[in-house]
């Protein structure tokens with residue numbers, strides 16, 4: 431029984447998401463600087479919320495052993511094609527029960543799908559349990575400190591907030607944001623995709639609620655889960671335009 435019965439459903443937009451979310455050299459450069467250089471060659475990395483496998487695929491090319499977990503069956507089918515050498519697990523990260531065999535766990539923009547701080551802390555505890563002693567945990571998630579500023583629309587105003595849009599010859603990918611609950615920092619995201627298939631444009635949609643946590647909420651949840659050496663970095667320092675990345679460790683006992 432979950433605190434919030436909210437399941438992110440990327441299945442309807444899996445195909446267009448795969449066109450949009452490609453391998454990114456800059457992102458791997460950030461990972462190289464912050465975690466990979468501290469791992470042994472061939473180390474085992476778990477990517478939680480791996481989606482179409484774009485990150486595990488890049489890590490595989492660099493010789494790491496990789497496992498990806500995601501709740502979207504459609505995205506995992508695509509991931510298997512994108513990264514045939516990786517192992518994939520279909521599952522909910524809130525129920526993560528894996529052996530402590532991973533040298534690093536990474537996660538890119540997934541924790542916003544956990545709508546309660548208790549759920550976030552619980553998932554951090556599960557991540558902690560899957561890591562080897564000395565293991566590294568690195569992740570990004572949209573931050574309330576950055577997203578909810580004075581220009582955010584009022585709750586229920588139904589104003590479209592800011593958009594992500596990617597228009598190409600064979601697909602269009604759109605993310606629209608709406609304020610759902612300003613106090614709780616809950617946003618509604620409306621995903622819309624168009625794909626050109628056999629000369630016909632096909633539309634797909636999926637709406638979800640997401641929560642933006644503050645830096646202090648994230649750090650205290652990490653501490654409560656047992657993590658230490660908690661650092662936050664600005665990926666812009668490494669030439670990327672992604673948000674803040676958190677890096678911490680399960681200390682050897």
Ligand SMILES: C[S@@+](CC[C@H](N)C(=O)[O-])C[C@H]1O[C@@H](n2cnc3c(N)ncnc32)[C@H](O)[C@@H]1O
Pocket residue numbers: 437438440451478479480481482484499500501502505521522523524537538539540543
């Ligand atoms: C914004 S996407 C990010 C995907 C990927 N990390 C990337 O960088 O492209 C969020 C992903 O988290 C997955 N997800 C959301 N909630 C989940 C849960 N409770 N358990 C497992 N995966 C989940 C979704 O299916 C989706 O693939």
